[in-house]
């Protein structure tokens with residue numbers, strides 16, 4: 766069990782999957798800069814996170830629900846949670862809105878799984894599926910919240926906690942993803958790689 770002052774943001778898990786250094790710079794050093802991708806995401810979430818709910822037929826839809834888990838020490842917000850009355854019984858389905866399309870990495874899935882961990886604890890229930898709505902392809906994708914994803918999410922929570930609690934920002938490793946990173950100008954991954962190379966050469970000749 767964690768105290769509220771030890772909670773980490775669910776968004777930190779996504780940042781960690783994208784790049785551990787990005788996670789450290791944002792959640793330890795408080796660095797933040799917008800770029801095209803973050804701005805698109807912000808605009809979409811302003812429309813979705815409205816703190817409202819509505820009931821249509823057998824589906825109650827809650828928007829912008831604040832969530833947390835004392836067991837995992839995480840906190841965040843769900844874009845949408847659907848409470849559905851189905852023939853098989855009551856089904857709870859978190860739905861996360863994304864401006865783009867499905868990603869190759871697991872960052873979005875980990876975010877959704879972390880939301881499920883919070884909802885299960887808060888509502889004392891079991892949730893087997895979650896969904897994404899992707900703006901670019903205008904389609905809803907439903908995914909299984911299986912044991913493999915739960916284990917991956919738990920490991921990532923532990924890795925993020927290590928960075929945040931020890932206040933250590935991992936070193937930069939320049940990669941193609943750096944081109945789309947909103948905090949590249951602060952991180953300066955190429956300069957850091959150059960510094961590492963210079964230090965290596967110095968050590969080589971001083972040995």
Ligand code: SF4
Nearest residue numbers: 784787943946949952
């Ligand atoms: S610029 Fe690259 S190394 Fe630096 S935080 Fe972004 S993704 Fe990570």
